Amino acid sequence: MLSLLRLYNTTPQLSYILNPHKLQIMAKSRFEYVKKFEQDDRCLLGCWIVVRIDGRSFHKFTSEHLFAKPNDLSALKLMDVAACSVMEEFRDIIFAYGQSDEYSFIFDRKMSLFNRRSSKILTNLVSLFTSSYTYNWRIHFPNTELKYPPAFDGRVVLYPNTIVLKDYLSWRQADCHINNLYNTAFWEIVKSGKSHVEAAARLKDTFSSGKNEILFSEFGINYNKIEPRYRKGSCLFWIDKMTEKSPEGPDTVGEFITGGACKKPRVCREITVSHEDIISEVFWSNHPQILGQDIVNS
Missing domain, CATH: 3.30.70.3000 (tRNA(His) guanylyltransferase (Thg1))
Known part of the structure; x- marks a missing residue:
């Protein structure tokens, strides 16, 4: 009996099996007060x-x-x-x-x-x-x-509502366009033989129209025809696709009687990657399922 008690007290797995409440009791200690210093960082509901x-x-x-x-x-x-x-x-x-x-x-x-x-x-x-x-x-x-x-x-x-959320995404895509236009012009100038300092000086105080003009007149590049991925970034969202799947064997009475498995349409949810203009409302109108039809403008 004494050896069994020793085994019980020194083997956590055995003691938990024999007394599942003991583990909870042992977990409590005088040091638990430190949990009170943890901050409540739950995000506001509805945002x-x-x-x-x-x-x-x-x-x-x-x-x-x-x-x-x-x-x-x-x-x-x-x-x-x-x-x-x-x-x-x-x-x-x-x-x-x-x-x-x-x-x-x-x-x-x-x-x-x-x-x-x-x-x-x-x-x-x-x-x-x-x-x-x-x-x-x-x-x-x-x-x-x-x-x-x-x-x-x-x-x-x-973000408190959908309007502000869309503005946030528009801000990030505008940032993509501004940075890519500058970088495209900058590196074309560098590749032409200029130094980084000279390229930066050339683009200083230029607007988008000026950078576009440099690209087109000096390097024959129409910025609007550059790969959309570079100009607009990547958009990832879920789409539902209907697929036909034939089970290996009959899973209904009807299939069992006919001796074959019928093709059943299944909804398959998958991620699609696109490179579109999300600043325009056209994108959101074409994909109302992303933000939800009932709260698109809320």
Whole structure:
């Protein structure tokens, strides 16, 4: 009996089996008061939750890994893949927008994931995005060794209504256009033999029209015909597709009698990637399911 008691007290698994309430009792201690210092960081109900992830020190990272200028297609596709991984894992994300080294994820307004705790939402998204980016590196850069781990930071922002949310997304796409126009003109000037300082001086105080004129008159480039991915960024959202699937065997009485399996239409939910103008209302009118028909303008 004495040896059994010793085994009971020294073996947590056995003691829990014999007395499942003991583990809960043992977990309580005088140190538990420290939990009171934790902040309540639950996001306000009814608001749109947006998580924006940005590459940390990516100027150095892109230089070290010899990214093509002004845009590296493989790098942008890798960002899209990492974003898709996040959306596949967290199905409450209804839309994502990415450009350059950043991605914004919009959650369903009614989302209850992690009890809407911003710290849990942020850390889970940033860690998964970073690990997916690293994991898929070799697929997109088979001839370039990853010299050191990439890092991303992030932030959580709440937007009170759909109008403000759309303005946020318009701001990010406008930023994509402004940066890409400048970078395209800058690197064309550099490739023509000018230094970085000379290229920057040439573009200083120029408006969009001036940069467009330089590209067209000096380099024969019509900016509006450049790949939409570079000018508009990437939009990720869910679409429902009807598919026909034949089960391996009969799963209804009718199929059993006829000796065959009927093709049944199934709804398949998948992520689509597009490069469209989201500043215009045309996009949202064409895809009302993203934000919800009943709250498009609320």
